[in-house]
Amino acid sequence: MIKFLDLKKINEQYETAFQTKLKSVLENSWYILGKEVTAFENNFAFYCGTKHCVGVGNGFDALVLIFKAYIQLGKLQKGDEVIVPANTYIASILAILEADLIPVQVEPKLETYNINPNLILEKITSKTRAILVVHLYGQLAEMDEINVIAHQNNLLVIEDAAQAHGAILVESQKSKVESKKSGNLSNAAAFSFYPGKNLGALGDGGAVTTNDGELAKIIQSLRNYGSETKYQNEYIGVNSRLDELQAAFLNQKLPSLDAENDKRRTIAKRYLAEIKNDKIQLPVWDYSQNHVFHLFVIRTENRDELQQYLLENGIQTMIHYPIPSHKQKAFSNWNNLSFPITERIHNEVLSLPMSPVMTGDEVSFVIEKMNLWI
Numbered sequence: 001m002i003k004f005l006d007l008k009k010i011n012e013q014y015e016t017a018f019q020t021k022l023k024s025v026l027e028n029s030w031y032i033l034g035k036e037v038t039a040f041e042n043n044f045a046f047y048c049g050t051k052h053c054v055g056v057g058n059g060f061d062a063l064v065l066i067f068k069a070y071i072q073l074g075k076l077q078k079g080d081e082v083i084v085p086a087n088t089y090i091a092s093i094l095a096i097l098e099a100d101l102i103p104v105q106v107e108p109k110l111e112t113y114n115i116n117p118n119l120i121l122e123k124i125t126s127k128t129r130a131i132l133v134v135h136l137y138g139q140l141a142e143m144d145e146i147n148v149i150a151h152q153n154n155l156l157v158i159e160d161a162a163q164a165h166g167a168i169l170v171e172s173q174k175s176k177v178e179s180k181k182s183g184n185l186s187n188a189a190a191f192s193f194y195p196g197k198n199l200g201a202l203g204d205g206g207a208v209t210t211n212d213g214e215l216a217k218i219i220q221s222l223r224n225y226g227s228e229t230k231y232q233n234e235y236i237g238v239n240s241r242l243d244e245l246q247a248a249f250l251n252q253k254l255p256s257l258d259a260e261n262d263k264r265r266t267i268a269k270r271y272l273a274e275i276k277n278d279k280i281q282l283p284v285w286d287y288s289q290n291h292v293f294h295l296f297v298i299r300t301e302n303r304d305e306l307q308q309y310l311l312e313n314g315i316q317t318m319i320h321y322p323i324p325s326h327k328q329k330a331f332s333n334w335n336n337l338s339f340p341i342t343e344r345i346h347n348e349v350l351s352l353p354m355s356p357v358m359t360g361d362e363v364s365f366v367i368e369k370m371n372l373w374i
Helices: 007-012 015-028 035-048 059-072 090-098 117-123 143-152 213-222 244-274 303-312 329-334 340-348 360-372
Strands: 052-056 081-085 102-106 128-134 156-160 188-192 206-210 227-229 296-299 349-352
Touching (some): 007 015, 015 244, 035 052, 035 206, 052 059, 059 090, 059 128, 059 156, 059 188, 059 213, 081 090, 090 102, 117 143, 143 156, 206 213, 213 227, 244 296, 244 360, 303 349, 303 360
Parallel strands (some): 081 102, 081 128, 128 156, 156 188
Antiparallel strands (some): 188 206, 296 349
């Protein structure tokens, strides 16, 4: 069986380093917000090119705390509208709601699965205060256009970069911006280190990156019960701190991230060049470093049939995602909304095996079976 994602194999290469770090944390006996968290925050901020990184419990909390910190700063108020892609994973929308803000869903481009900047303009109202951009499947959204729209309309831009660790914006003549990584393309960004991410921990973990020192300081307090000084609580906060041991593991894996992303791109290039089946719609990519292929997502009208065929041939796949947020039972008041592009995507997408530990033979086998499907 070719696994969709072989986490055991991915993490085996770090086992000795993990054991060393585990022993170090045990000997140090500082388990919450210790030197490993501080080191990772510094390392990841440097990696992303930002001034600040704040480690939190998970990617969802990272988003929620960004919104809540902006409310504390007076840049957002409860009831403000936040534009968000309609085809994102439900966590993006739940985070907006958790902060007592209103999500306004916008259709993506069918070619890239990322939010359509032209449609953002149609959804801006007097209540719009922010755009939550999701770099879906690991490909950067059109940040030049989105940032121009935000600037012209005095809106905050927040990145949901949970699937895009290390993605790089190509140099743009429009904005005169040199190459920058995800997490440094907006006012603030949220990352997840869920085990299956390109930079994955051995449990939950998340972080906020930003160049705004005031925002970072408030998030540091909010993640720790709203307290900067022990037993003194400036804000109504939560308990959402990046675990010391997970930070230690992430510190070991971060130096390999770019190389592992390159391996993913190499596999993607083979898929794109060698899968030749008229029933399959391959993803669109300009072959720059703007895509880290957290997922390699194809589309077909007979998605369930293809998935079963691949399973019968020993290839594990997944669907990201089968049900759009506006059709979920939890959002029954949205069930009558119509987002035809989003609904088509959710009905047709299938994620092929993709990881930095796939062998050439495994990639060849997937390609062979994809081409034989009729």
